[in-house]
Amino acid sequence: MIKVKNLHKSFGRLEVLKGINIHIKEQEVVVVIGASGSGKSTFLRCLNKLEDITSGEIIIDGISLNSDANVNLIRREVGMVFQRFNLFPHMTALENVTLAPQIVRKASKKEALEIGLELMNKVGLADKINEYPRRLSGGQQQRVAIARALAMKPKVMLFDEPTSALDPEMVGEVLAVMRDLAREGMTMVVVTHEMGFAREVGDRLVFIDDGVVAEEGDPVEVFNNPKNPRTQAFLSKIL
Amino acid sequence: MVIDWGLGIENLPILLRGAKITIQFTVVSVFLGSILGLFFALGRMSRIPILKYFCVGYIDFFRGTPLLVQILLIYVGVPHLFGFTMPDNYQYIAGYIALSLNCAAYTAEIFRSGIQSIDPGQMEAARSLGMTQYQAMRYIILPQAFKVVVPPLGNEFIAMLKDSSLLAFIAIEDLLYSGKIIVGRTFQPMPIYLTVALIYLFMTMALSLLVNYTERRLGKSD
Numbered sequence: 001m002i003k004v005k006n007l008h009k010s011f012g013r014l015e016v017l018k019g020i021n022i023h024i025k026e027q028e029v030v031v032v033i034g035a036s037g038s039g040k041s042t043f044l045r046c047l048n049k050l051e052d053i054t055s056g057e058i059i060i061d062g063i064s065l066n067s068d069a070n071v072n073l074i075r076r077e078v079g080m081v082f083q084r085f086n087l088f089p090h091m092t093a094l095e096n097v098t099l100a101p102q103i104v105r106k107a108s109k110k111e112a113l114e115i116g117l118e119l120m121n122k123v124g125l126a127d128k129i130n131e132y133p134r135r136l137s138g139g140q141q142q143r144v145a146i147a148r149a150l151a152m153k154p155k156v157m158l159f160d161e162p163t164s165a166l167d168p169e170m171v172g173e174v175l176a177v178m179r180d181l182a183r184e185g186m187t188m189v190v191v192t193h194e195m196g197f198a199r200e201v202g203d204r205l206v207f208i209d210d211g212v213v214a215e216e217g218d219p220v221e222v223f224n225n226p227k228n229p230r231t232q233a234f235l236s237k238i239l
Numbered sequence: 240m241v242i243d244w245g246l247g248i249e250n251l252p253i254l255l256r257g258a259k260i261t262i263q264f265t266v267v268s269v270f271l272g273s274i275l276g277l278f279f280a281l282g283r284m285s286r287i288p289i290l291k292y293f294c295v296g297y298i299d300f301f302r303g304t305p306l307l308v309q310i311l312l313i314y315v316g317v318p319h320l321f322g323f324t325m326p327d328n329y330q331y332i333a334g335y336i337a338l339s340l341n342c343a344a345y346t347a348e349i350f351r352s353g354i355q356s357i358d359p360g361q362m363e364a365a366r367s368l369g370m371t372q373y374q375a376m377r378y379i380i381l382p383q384a385f386k387v388v389v390p391p392l393g394n395e396f397i398a399m400l401k402d403s404s405l406l407a408f409i410a411i412e413d414l415l416y417s418g419k420i421i422v423g424r425t426f427q428p429m430p431i432y433l434t435v436a437l438i439y440l441f442m443t444m445a446l447s448l449l450v451n452y453t454e455r456r457l458g459k460s461d
C-alpha cells in the first residue's frame with residue numbers, strides 16, 4: 001500500500017529525514033514513536049504531500065508521489081488527523097464532514113449527507129451534528145475530525161499525535177474510534193505515545209531517531225526487549 | 240464683516256447635494272477597491288514571482304504616495320502621456336479610478352493580514368482533504384478571514400469618505416467643493432466650512448456606528 005524508499009527531507013540546511021525506508025501493507029497499523037523533533041510529523045506530512053520531499057520515493061497505492069503526480073488525487077486517498085483537530089470553525093460538525101465529498105469527490109448533497117450522518121453515528125456523535133466546533137469538547141472535535149477524513153473514503157489514514165492535545169479523560173474515546181477503524185481493516189500510520197494503543201492495536205512499531213528508522217518490529221517485542229540502545233533509552237523515559 | 244451664522248442652514252440643500260456626490264464616490268470606490276484589493280492581496284501572497292512583485296510594487300506605490308498626487312497623475316498625467324484630449328466630465332472618471340486604485344492598495348493589506356491571521360492548520364486540513372488551493376480559499380479561509388476584516392474595512396471606508404474631499408481639487412462637486420463655491424459667493428468661510436465639517440462628522444459617525452453594529456452581529460454568529 002505504501003512504499004517509502006530512501007526518503008530525505010531538508011528544511012534549508014536542516015536535514016530532518018535522512019533516508020527512511022518502510023513498506024506498509026494493506027490493513028496494517030503502524031505506530032511511529034520517537035523523541036520530539038526526530039521528524040515524525042515531517043514523515044507523515046511527506047506521505048500526503050503537505051511537504052515536498054527532497055529526494056527518495058514514495059509510492060501510495062501504485063501512485064508515485066514524486067513531483068508531477070497529481071497532488072489532490074493522492075490527498076483524497078490519504079486521510080489525515082491532526083494533533084490540534086483543525087476543524088473548520090465556521091461550519092457545523094456535519095458540514096465539516098460533508099464539504100469535501102461534495103466539492104472534491106463531486107458527490108451530490110444527498111449522498112454527502114448520507115455518508116456524513118453515517119460517519120457521525122460511527123464516531124458516536126449523532127446527537128452533535130449541528131453543533132459548531134467551539135461548542136464541542138476536545139475529544140468530540142477530534143472524533144469529528146476523524147469522521148471528516150473518513151468521509152473522503154481514503155485508503156490510508158495518518159494520525160499525528162491525535163490524543164496529545166486532549167485532557168486525559170478524553171483520550172479513551174478517540175482511541176476507541178481508532179481501534180474500531182483498525183479492526184475494520186483500515187491501513188493506518190499513527191504517531192502516538194499511547195503505548196497501550198500501540199501494544200494492543202499496532203501491527204508494527206517504528207522508532208524514528210534522528211531522521212532514520214532506528215528500530216522496528218512487533219510492538220510487544222520491541223517494548224519488551226528493544227535491541228537498539230537508543231530505543232532502550234527512549235522507552236525507559238516514556239514507559 | 241459680520242459673520243452670518245444662518246448661511247450654513249440656508250445653503251444646506253446645496254451642501255447636501257454635494258454630500259450625496261461624496262457618498263457616491265466613496266461607496267463606488269470602496270466597492271471596486273475591495274474587489275480589486277482582494278486580488279492584489281492574493282497576488283501578493285502568490286508564489287509566482289512576477290505577480291507577487293507587481294502586487295507588492297502596486298501596493299507600496301499607492302500607499303506610499305499622496306492621494307492628491309495620484310489623482311493628478313490620472314487626471315492630467317495619463318491624458319497627456321497618451322496624447323488624448325480629455326473628454327467632458329473626464330474628471331469624474333479620473334476621480335473614480337484614482338480613489339478605487341488607492342482604496343485597492345489599502346484593502347489589499349487588510350485582506351492579506353486577515354487571511355494570514357487564519358491558523359495555517361486550516362489550510363493544511365483543507366488541502367489534506369484534497370481541496371485545491373482555490374477551493375480551500377473559497378470555502379475555508381476567506382469565510383473566516385471575512386469576519387476578521389470587517390472592522391478594518393469599515394475604518395478604510397471612513398478614511399475614504401474623508402479623503403474623497405481631495406476630489407474638490409479637480410472640480411468634482413462633492414461636499415467640500417460645494418462649500419468652496421458658496422464661500423466664493425458669500426465670503427463667509429466660517430459658517431460654511433463649519434457646516435461642511437459637521438456634515439462630514441455626521442457621516443463618519445453614522446458609518447462607525449454601522450461598523451460597530453456589524454461587528455457585534457458577526458461576533459454573535461460564531
Ligand SMILES: Nc1ncnc2c1ncn2[C@@H]1O[C@H](COP(=O)(O)OP(=O)(O)OP(=O)(O)O)[C@@H](O)[C@H]1O
Nearest residue numbers: 011014016034035036037038039040041042043161
Ligand atoms: N516548516 C519547517 N521549516 C523548518 N524546520 C522545520 C519545519 N517543520 C519542521 N521543522 C523542523 O524539523 C524537525 C522535525 O520536526 P517534526 O515536527 O517532524 O518533529 P516531530 O518528531 O514531529 O516532533 P514532535 O514530537 O515535537 O511533534 C524539527 O527540528 C523542526 O524544527
Ligand SMILES: [Mg+2]
Nearest residue numbers: 040041042160
Ligand atoms: Mg510532531
